[in-house]
Amino acid sequence: MDQVIDLNNYSPAKWLPLFKNCSLKTTVIKANLKFLKYLFEDGVVIDPKYKKSQDDNDSLSSLSGCEDQELSNHSSEQLEQKEWVFPEFDEQIKKALEEYNGVFPKLNWKAPRDCYEWVPELNCTSIEEIFTLFKSSTLIGDMLERLASAETLEKLDDSDEQYLESVGGLYIILKKWYDLNGSMEFRCFVRENKLVGICQRKTKHFYPFLKEKQQEIVARISEFFTSKLKNKFFDNSYVFDVYIDIPPKQRVLILDFNPWGELTNPIMFSFDDFSSEKSSGEPEFRYIQDQDSLIIEDLSVNRVPQEFTGELKSENLAQFIKMMEKSVN
Numbered sequence: 001m002d003q004v005i006d007l008n009n010y011s012p013a014k015w016l017p018l019f020k021n022c023s024l025k026t027t028v029i030k031a032n033l034k035f036l037k038y039l040f041e042d043g044v045v046i047d048p049k050y051k052k053s054q055d056d057n058d059s060l061s062s063l064s065g066c067e068d069q070e071l072s073n074h075s076s077e078q079l080e081q082k083e084w085v086f087p088e089f090d091e092q093i094k095k096a097l098e099e100y101n102g103v104f105p106k107l108n109w110k111a112p113r114d115c116y117e118w119v120p121e122l123n124c125t126s127i128e129e130i131f132t133l134f135k136s137s138t139l140i141g142d143m144l145e146r147l148a149s150a151e152t153l154e155k156l157d158d159s160d161e162q163y164l165e166s167v168g169g170l171y172i173i174l175k176k177w178y179d180l181n182g183s184m185e186f187r188c189f190v191r192e193n194k195l196v197g198i199c200q201r202k203t204k205h206f207y208p209f210l211k212e213k214q215q216e217i218v219a220r221i222s223e224f225f226t227s228k229l230k231n232k233f234f235d236n237s238y239v240f241d242v243y244i245d246i247p248p249k250q251r252v253l254i255l256d257f258n259p260w261g262e263l264t265n266p267i268m269f270s271f272d273d274f275s276s277e278k279s280s281g282e283p284e285f286r287y288i289q290d291q292d293s294l295i296i297e298d299l300s301v302n303r304v305p306q307e308f309t310g311e312l313k314s315e316n317l318a319q320f321i322k323m324m325e326k327s328v329n
């Protein structure tokens with residue numbers, strides 16, 4: 001089974017328009033080359049304009065026009081320092097933050113999921129929090145390296161947006177944050193337009209009720225696949241993640257699409273498990289069967305400084321930001 005994968009198809013910027021009626025509320029914001037350069041820059045530097053305490057004063061300072069005046073008084077040394085502000089799209093971020101009252105951020109097809117090592121929730125209420133997560137995440141860093149190398153970026157002028165277009169673009173994806181129940185998240189495998197496997201997504205926990213619910217879960221997801229997804233995605237083989245809403249609604253919602261193969265963690269399967277045609281028409285369902293069989297994904301390789309690894313955890317994003325600030329100062 002050979003298929004050439006265009007990773008951009010796995011960004012909500014691409015698939016959301018096709019599956020909006022069965023997805024979480026999401027805002028897609030086109031970022032620019034300057035933002036890509038900012039993300040490549042070492043350290044977690046956040047412009048004062050985006051500091052949480054500054055948010056309320058923002059509208060006042062920009063209305064007064066004093067920013068421009070201040071700029072003309074800068075010394076030449078200060079002028080050389082790049083201002084990491086993004087007036088081209090920062091209002092769109094603020095609008096989504098206001099509308100959703102808390103967002104789960106992604107960049108193209110990746111979330112800063114490794115930051116769960118330090119914070120219990122990726123529920124952002126400010127630009128500062130979103131940018132800090134993006135800049136702290138190794139998963140995001142790895143994704144960015146598929147778009148450009150540091151050397152390539154250095155040669156490009158900020159206005160050279162064509163480069164970014166040529167690699168598929170850079171999109172900030174802001175999903176409305178929901179308090180999802182991990183027991184109802186599943187990863188589903190589609191091979192040649194056939195649903196072949198379903199497994200528990202959050203394998204750090206044992207959910208005893210899954211044993212008796214398994215047939216119902218398989219039936220719901222199969223029905224969802226046939227009616228909403230089958231033959232409608234860009235590729236014939238892919239992996240999708242779903243969430244089944246709590247009763248009474250029990251709606252199936254798409255959380256994400258992921259490429260078939262090595263870039264996606266098959267969690268409780270291996271892709272080889274699906275290499276031969278099986279006679280049964282039913283997808284195979286796998287789940288954690290007891291407390292001794294938990295699977296814990298290793299996300300420990302990341303950008304947060306060494307001294308913060310281990311037992312140090314933040315209770316919330318505000319604490320995490322302070323921790324990162326200390327690390328660069």
Ligand SMILES: Nc1ncnc2c1ncn2[C@@H]1O[C@H](COP(=O)(O)OP(=O)(O)OP(=O)(O)O)[C@@H](O)[C@H]1O
Nearest residue numbers: 024104109110111113175176177178179180256258
């Ligand atoms: N809108 C949301 N609100 C709250 N939590 C969310 C939301 N969307 C996703 N999550 C949580 O974050 C996890 C990771 O999200 P997502 O699958 O979008 O990231 P990803 O980078 O594509 O991950 P992967 O590398 O596994 O494909 C989900 O399993 C879910 O628990």
Ligand SMILES: [Mg+2]
Nearest residue numbers: 109256257258
């Ligand atoms: Mg994904």
